[in-house]
Amino acid sequence: MEQVKTEVCAGESAGAFVFQSRPNHSLTRFQERLVFWSLAALCFTTAIGFAWMGYWLILPFAGLEIGLLAWAFEVLRDRAGDYETLLIDGDRVVLEWHCGHRVSRREMNRQWARVECDCSSPGRNCRLSLNSHGHATEVGQYLNDEARLQLAAMLRSRLQG
Numbered sequence: 001m002e003q004v005k006t007e008v009c010a011g012e013s014a015g016a017f018v019f020q021s022r023p024n025h026s027l028t029r030f031q032e033r034l035v036f037w038s039l040a041a042l043c044f045t046t047a048i049g050f051a052w053m054g055y056w057l058i059l060p061f062a063g064l065e066i067g068l069l070a071w072a073f074e075v076l077r078d079r080a081g082d083y084e085t086l087l088i089d090g091d092r093v094v095l096e097w098h099c100g101h102r103v104s105r106r107e108m109n110r111q112w113a114r115v116e117c118d119c120s121s122p123g124r125n126c127r128l129s130l131n132s133h134g135h136a137t138e139v140g141q142y143l144n145d146e147a148r149l150q151l152a153a154m155l156r157s158r159l160q161g
Helices: 029-052 058-081 145-160
Strands: 006-013 016-023 083-089 092-099 102-109 114-121 124-132 135-139
Touching: 016 145, 029 058, 083 145, 092 124, 102 124, 114 145, 124 145
Parallel strands: none
Antiparallel strands: 006 016, 016 083, 083 092, 092 102, 114 124, 124 135
16 A cells, blocks of 8 residues: 655635645656666566576566556556645635546535544544535545644634634
8 A cells, every 4th residue: 555645735825724735746757767667677687587497478477567567657647736725715615626637626614614533543544524514525635644633623723713
């Protein structure tokens, strides 16, 4: 399972509160290529060595492995633009998120919005959501548990005021 790191920006401008988080894609395009081709070279070198010893059936599997690795890097590259934004401005709470090729937006009234933080054990495996009119929207998907708990406390204070 991939561990997602986050880059978080929280700020206030003209009375509005803005919170944005996005996954940390730490490799540049050049570094991605370097890692991919290094792994491909290592895999094919090993496979060719075994093929030379008579185990030629390893070659198609090595090709399949590199193909799957290329697909995985492509999926990660497609997710590079993912983000989550929460805006509290006056009586409006606006949630926007971009996940893969899906962009969604939800607006709710500040007076009706409620913060719900559900942890399976104290401070661990937490899920944070904003509820309004019977609909729950999960927030903080790119955050770790500690940051989700901090965001929950911050949202509770912002929504009360």
